[in-house]
Amino acid sequence: RATSETVGDLRRLPNFPDAPVAGVDVTPPWKALWDILSPVAMSEFGANQIALVTGTRPEMVYHGVDSEQFRPVSRERPLYIGDHKLRSREDCKRMFGADKRALWMLRTDRHMPRKRYASLYRALAPVLAARRDAFLITHCRTDDQGGNLDDLASKYPEGIRSRILNTGFHNQMGGASRDILTALYNAADVYVSVGSEGFGLTIAEAVACGTPAVGMDYSSVPEVIGPAGIVVSPIGLIDNEYDHAWAAVDEPAFGKAVYDLLGDEPRRRALGREGPPHVKANFSWTVAAAHFARIIATRASSEVAA
Numbered sequence: 001r002a003t004s005e006t007v008g009d010l011r012r013l014p015n016f017p018d019a020p021v022a023g024v025d026v027t028p029p030w031k032a033l034w035d036i037l038s039p040v041a042m043s044e045f046g047a048n049q050i051a052l053v054t055g056t057r058p059e060m061v062y063h064g065v066d067s068e069q070f071r072p073v074s075r076e077r078p079l080y081i082g083d084h085k086l087r088s089r090e091d092c093k094r095m096f097g098a099d100k101r102a103l104w105m106l107r108t109d110r111h112m113p114r115k116r117y118a119s120l121y122r123a124l125a126p127v128l129a130a131r132r133d134a135f136l137i138t139h140c141r142t143d144d145q146g147g148n149l150d151d152l153a154s155k156y157p158e159g160i161r162s163r164i165l166n167t168g169f170h171n172q173m174g175g176a177s178r179d180i181l182t183a184l185y186n187a188a189d190v191y192v193s194v195g196s197e198g199f200g201l202t203i204a205e206a207v208a209c210g211t212p213a214v215g216m217d218y219s220s221v222p223e224v225i226g227p228a229g230i231v232v233s234p235i236g237l238i239d240n241e242y243d244h245a246w247a248a249v250d251e252p253a254f255g256k257a258v259y260d261l262l263g264d265e266p267r268r269r270a271l272g273r274e275g276p277p278h279v280k281a282n283f284s285w286t287v288a289a290a291h292f293a294r295i296i297a298t299r300a301s302s303e304v305a306a
Contacts, residue, residue, distance in 0.1 A: 016295055019058070020198020021046035022114060022219050023244045024237070026053050034058075040295065042199040043220030059295050062223075063199045064285030065208050069178050072210035072276060073186045081179050092187035096167075101133060103262050106188035106211070108139040108181065109202045111146040114246055115195040121152050121164070123194060123251040127259045128160045134262060135163045136192075139184060141170040185209035189268060190261055191229070193221070194254060196246035200224040204283050207275030212268050214258050218247040226282070228275035230257050 019039035031053050041047035041060040051057040073079045079086040086092050090100035098104070105124060111117050117138075124136055142149040153164045167184065169176035176184075185191070191206035191213040203213050203224045213229035215221040222231045232254045234247035261268055 016040050016059075016292065016299075018042055019046060019050060020220075021049045022196040022198040023240070023242075023246045024049060026050070026244045028053060038295075038299070040292070043223050045220050045223065046198060059291070061288050061291045061295075062283050063201055063204070064288045065201070065204045065279050065283040066178075066285070067208055067276065067280050070182055070185065070205045070208040070279075072272075073182075079179060079182060079186070081183060086183055086186065089186055089189070092183045095183060096187060098135070098187070103131065103134045103190075104188040105134065105136045105190050105192045105258060105262075106139070106184060106206070107137070107192050107202075108184065108206070109193070109195070111138075111140045111142070111144040111149060113146050113240070115146060115193075116248070117146055117149060118152055119249060119251060120192060120194045121156070123249065123254040124192065124258060125156055125160055126252075126255050127262070128156075128163050130259065131262060132159075135165060137165050137167065137184070137188070139167045139169060139176065139181070142166050181205070182209060185211050190214055190258055192258060194249045194251075195221075197221050197224070204279055207272075208279040208283075210272040210275050212261065212271035212275070214254065214261065216247060216249040216254075218249075224283075226274070226278045227271070228278050229271055230261065232257050 015037040017037055017039055020042045026049050034050065034054050039050055039058050041050055041058050042063055044060060047057055047060040071077065073086045073088065073092065075087045084095045086095060093100050093102060109115055128134055128136060138149065149166060153161045185206045186209050188211045191203060191211050193203055193215045196219040199220050203215060207213050207225065207228040213225045215225050215231055216234055217231035218234045225231060233250055235250045236248055237245035238248050240246055
């Protein structure tokens with residue numbers, strides 16, 4: 001139990017915790033903690049939600065993305081993995097043993113309740129049914145807090161189930177290198193996500209690689225996608241064990257957005273080109289570090305003045 005003395009000690013500590021708020025209706029008791037600490041929001045959405053609880057809008061610093069690592073491969077800037085020299089989306093697909101003409105819908109984040117993989121499967125099953133050249137590729141543990149992906153896939157006919165694939169890197173090796181992840185993003189034609197996000201790092205990494213994204217128009221997702229993809233409206237809120245609310249995407253609308261984008265290569269390329277400059281302009285580690293340095297310096301100056 002906090003006493004007035006321990007609260008005073010906490011107030012003197014230079015605490016600036018990241019606060020990745022992924023939903024609305026954050027509970028009022030958070031104010032007691034945020035009045036002691038100095039939360040730093042990871043999105044404009046998060047800053048607005050914190051302000052509703054505390055009455056004061058916090059500082060906002062976007063997460064950084066390593067744009068030197070996560071980049072579009074090209075003849076000028078190829079990616080080398082073993083004996084593979086990757087210069088194009090087709091090269092990346094071939095490295096993973098896929099037909100260069102296949103259309104990849106990729107997702108690489110963790111399989112947990114907030115990510116709503118079952119919703120993603122429902123939304124994209126009609127896309128897989130309509131396009132025999134389309135594949136849904138996931139890069140995560142198949143058995144995690146969100147359930148078992150193999151069990152989810154078993155609900156669908158073989159013609160669909162056979163094109164819902166997992167990379168296996170997490171199951172077999174505990175993960176993949178950053179180079180492998182970069183190659184996956186570059187191999188994909190569309191990055192897909194239906195979850196609520198405090199920031200959405202994997203979405204940002206995908207668009208940094210020139211892959212357009214389709215996500216939900218909720219939480220930080222539209223900020224991260226920016227001009228590099230499409231956002232689809234939610235249909236309602238979902239309660240969670242943290243006593244605030246995530247959202248559920250309009251699954252038919254999400255599926256249609258992905259289907260239309262898969263059928264429109266010029267638009268995919270146009271949206272993909274928007275991603276790298278968007279990420280460099282907004283999600284820079286250099287900018288984030290400088291912003292945090294200013295926050296700390298301002299706090300130190302105010303304490304000296306006091």
